[in-house]
Amino acid sequence: MTAQPGAAVVIGAGSVGIAAVAAPLTAASVPVVLVSHSPAAARCLQAGVRIVEGDAGGASTTTFRPAAVLCSDDVEAVGAAIAAAACVVVAVPGVEDLSLARLLWSGLRRRETPVDVVVCTNVPDEARRLADLVGRLGPTPVGHRFAGALVDQIVTCRMKPVRGLTLRSEGPRRLVVDGAALHGSLPGDSRWASTGDFAGEITRKLCTFSAGHAAAAYVGGLRGHRRVEAALRDPEVELVVREAIREGQAALSATHPVVVTTGPTVALLRRDPLGGSSRHTAELDELVARYANPVLRDTVARVGRDPRRKLARTDRICRPALLALESGGAAYALAVTAAAASVALRADPTTPPELRRASVGELLAHTAQLPLDHEFSRLVAVALDELVRTHSPLAALTALRGTQPYVPSVAMAGSGSRAVVAS
Known part of the structure; x- marks a missing residue:
């Protein structure tokens, strides 16, 4: 040539x-x-x-x-x-x-x-x-x-x-x-x-786009869905996806500058301590629509491949969860996502036998280097127990909140979603 x-x-x-x-x-x-x-x-x-x-x-x-x-x-x-x-x-x-x-x-x-x-x-x-x-x-x-x-x-x-x-x-x-x-x-x-803050842009993507995508794949797969589009028609899956994104957004608002694209340049704005609810709701709705794009014919298997990597400390589930907990926020939907991902990891034929037999704490100690008694590991263990018992993401979210019925965030409730609430 x-x-x-x-x-x-x-x-x-x-x-x-x-x-x-x-x-x-x-x-x-x-x-x-x-x-x-x-x-x-x-x-x-x-x-x-x-x-x-x-x-x-x-x-x-x-x-x-x-x-x-x-x-x-x-x-x-x-x-x-x-x-x-x-x-x-x-x-x-x-x-x-x-x-x-x-x-x-x-x-x-x-x-x-x-x-x-x-x-x-x-x-x-x-x-x-x-x-x-x-x-x-x-x-x-x-x-x-x-x-x-x-x-x-x-x-x-x-x-x-x-x-x-x-x-x-x-x-x-x-x-x-x-x-x-x-x-x-x-x-x-x-x-x-x-952009002048490339690391910040990567964190933004992991905590919003990637976190929600992972929730759709792992929670959708646990519910028996093959395609992402179908998974997001399941109200309980959509609930977890939206709340996982919302938790990531809240963590970003507390710990990172707001990043927006203007023309050919990505501009950094001041931190947004109030969470920018209208902007966050618009972003959340856009992300869910992108995941559910019927043209893609996307599968939960493709989006959820390599759960071991995606449960790493710096990746799309643990990264936003740790930021959320460190800033005093919630990581309940992210814990449900991690629990569903742990099920996928155990079912993966390439997973070593010792990881398949590991407890939640041991598994996250291996993939995310978390201490066995870390708060996120505790939340994931509670979520996994409830998912195994009820097969219901909503029940898992409710269990993580204690005895109170699970109520979606204000931003989600106003988004026009089909979210369900525990009775």
């Missing part, structure tokens, strides 16, 4: 790399060189990828064809593409893979001008770790910059023998990039929102 000056090289041809990064850049007239993991996948991608995009109001179908597709095994060709690129985007999990670092270094060492390497991640320092790994392989002539980028777009994937690869996605959403780590503007400017 002849190198294409001005192209964006996207390493990672998964659903996020294609639908959330490569296809929108192509739509913004930026040529994309896509790097895939295998020759077979590369051949499939060269034939084009069908993308169904939309929401309950309607959907459209397009076919994405990159300017070129390379296999990551062809280090020479990928290196040449990186050497001529306007930017490089890494959209693969596990950036500490040495083969990825070698692939990047093969191109970066040839460049005479600096380039931005954008790393799609949910971890604040993952871009820095990848930069360190590349740096250990040898010097590069100029100073390249590695910046994290937060992907906030739901994409699902289907592979059919006749029609090939089909991705289903909500509408394009801008990638929030760590502006402090960039050299300058990125190609396809409208696709990026720059």
Whole structure:
């Protein structure tokens, strides 16, 4: 392949790399060189990828064809593409893979001008770790910059023998990039929102979008639902999802600046001690609608995969719960979510036998490094006992509140949801 000056090289041809990064850049007239993991996948991608995009109001179908597709095994060709690129985007999990670092270094060492390497991640320092790994392989002539980028777009994937690869996605959403780590503007400017508080943006996503999504998957799965859309038609599942988001919002209001996107820049506002109820309610309703998007045909199995990682201290369940408890707030719905996730973890065939037999306290000590007597572990144990006994998330929430009937928050009660209240 002849190198294409001005192209964006996207390493990672998964659903996020294609639908959330490569296809929108192509739509913004930026040529994309896509790097895939295998020759077979590369051949499939060269034939084009069908993308169904939309929401309950309607959907459209397009076919994405990159300017070129390379296999990551062809280090020479990928290196040449990186050497001529306007930017490089890494959209693969596990950036500490040495083969990825070698692939990047093969191109970066040839460049005479600096380039931005954008790393799609949910971890604040993952871009820095990848930069360190590349740096250990040898010097590069100029100073390249590695910046994290937060992907906030739901994409699902289907592979059919006749029609090939089909991705289903909500509408394009801008990638929030760590502006402090960039050299300058990125190609396809409208696709990026720059922030000066990248770690704060990740925390915001984990405590709201990711927490609610996890609740829909784990509590929905426990109730026997296969699709997320169907799970959210279950009033008890919807109740837990909304309250989990609300608990995360309250924790953020108490501990972090409010983050909003204005134009191409993410602006930081003052802390909101009153919780910003109208803004929070609008955000909550939007998130639930996004999860339930019928175009996605999303499954609880996909959203809930890898429960061990999602029960980590810094991830979407324990992170907002610990922030909530540390700030004097509630973490009841998050405890119900964690209890349901522990059921999924025990049912996962890859879970070690000792974790399947572990108590709640022992399990969270392993996944989240919590002391055995931590308050959140106690709440999760109470929730799990009630879920096992009644199979009712509402009963679990009521048990966590003591003998008082469970009453949804004011923000939720005014949101038009189908929430139920214990009698």
